[in-house]
Every structure is written in C-alpha cells, then in structure tokens.
Amino acid sequence: MNEEQIKLSKDLLADDIGLIAAAGYINNEGGQAIADAATDLMGEGATTLLIDLEGTRIINSIGVSILLEILEKLLDEQGRLAFCNLTPTISKTFEIMGLVQYAAVYPSREVARAALEGDATS
C-alpha cells in the first residue's frame, strides 16, 4: 500500500457539477493536487464540486487547510462544496476544523449525486 502517492481523477457529472475522486494521503501535495483539479473543473464551468474520498484513510491539517481554500474560492463564486465516502476520523477532523459548517457530507457518491443533481434542477 503506497499511501504517500495520491491517486486522483476528475470529471464533470453535469454542466455545473464536478467530481474529484482522491485516494491516498492528503498532505500539502495531495491537497494541492485536489486544488488544481478543482481549479480545472471550475474553469470548465463547475460551480458545485463533489470530492469523493473513498480510499483516503489519512490526512493532515495542512492538506485540510488547502481544502478550506477550495471552499473559500467556491463560496466566493456562489458555488458549493460537498464530500462523500469519509471515514469517521476524516469526518471528525473536518468537523473540528469547521469544514462541515460550509460543505455537505454524503455517505456515498450515489447519494451525493442524487442530492446535488436534485438541487441543481429544483
């Protein structure tokens, strides 16, 4: 298991909903890789970003601080940030650092998609 190297993929789920799937250690490099993917998706028109952390079991506060910067950037554009597939510890870390006050958390990608796409069409 190579936890150091983050594996990342990104996709547009709908015109304005971007998905980033990240598995691995979210440190400064992992966080920056996610931020770069977020910037790309926002450049393609995404105003809602869903970050799927299935396969991510360890994070550090530097990585989470970069996620906070993504959140700030999205809020500046009236966008939304959401997460899915968080371990209980990552969920608690996000809670301690205040991320969940501004970002939605869903148990799975399917539930997140249904909720976000439903919101987008309503």
Add this chain to the structure above:
Amino acid sequence: MEVVLHLPVVPNVELVAAKAVETLGGALGMHQTRVEAASVAVVEACLNAMEHGGGPVTVRLRSKNEAARPCLVIEVEDHGKGFNPERAPQNSPSRILGRASKRGWGLTLIRELMDEVQIRSAPGKTLVYMCKYVESAP
C-alpha cells in the same frame, strides 16, 4: 511491548509513525476508527515537532494498562526551542474563513482526537504525551 522510532526530517516520514500506530493499535485490538484517530494525531505531532523542533523526532509507542483500562501511549519528542503550551494558538471552526493562513490546527486536532494529552516543553526538549484507550467500539 514498545516501539521506538527515530525519524529524520524527510518528506512524509510522519507516515512511518502512523504505520507503527496502525500496527500496534491493531495488535492491541483497538477499533479501526480509534486507530485512525490516533494515526492522525501522531501525524500532527510529528509535523509540529519537525516544523518547530527543526531536527530529528523520536516517537515512542507502548501499551499501558492502568485501572483496567488499557491504552496505547504515544510520545513524540523533539529538541527545538520549546514553547508555552498554554499560549499555543487555539483555533476555532468559527474563524476559518477569510483568514490568510489556515494553518495552526495541529494541537487542536491532537487534543480532540486523543483521550489524554499532556505537553511538557522547555528549551531543548518538547514532549507530547498522548493516550488512546483500547476499546473495541469506535
């Protein structure tokens, strides 16, 4: 059962300590969620020690069983200039947005994720003592 690690300051070396926590916590029968919480705490303690201590970091892990409540003890030691734990920054989730720097969460996370935390710091030696109870439930 004791594990002692002497970690040089190289990128991602904190994961070595996290792996040791995972192995020892698993051997003690600790629930996976508790192991992961202790892993994040040791990562934060190592990052703080490397950033502020400036040199190699020593991590000691052992089991302890007092008052019939077994726990995994983790100590992280550095030899930097030290700090006053009572004056260390206390971050609050209500103040995260709009600040230029979003750093400084290490001690807050350690205190929230571990069951017992003690910090002793003086010029030349800082020791962060952390304990996570071995419980089968999260």
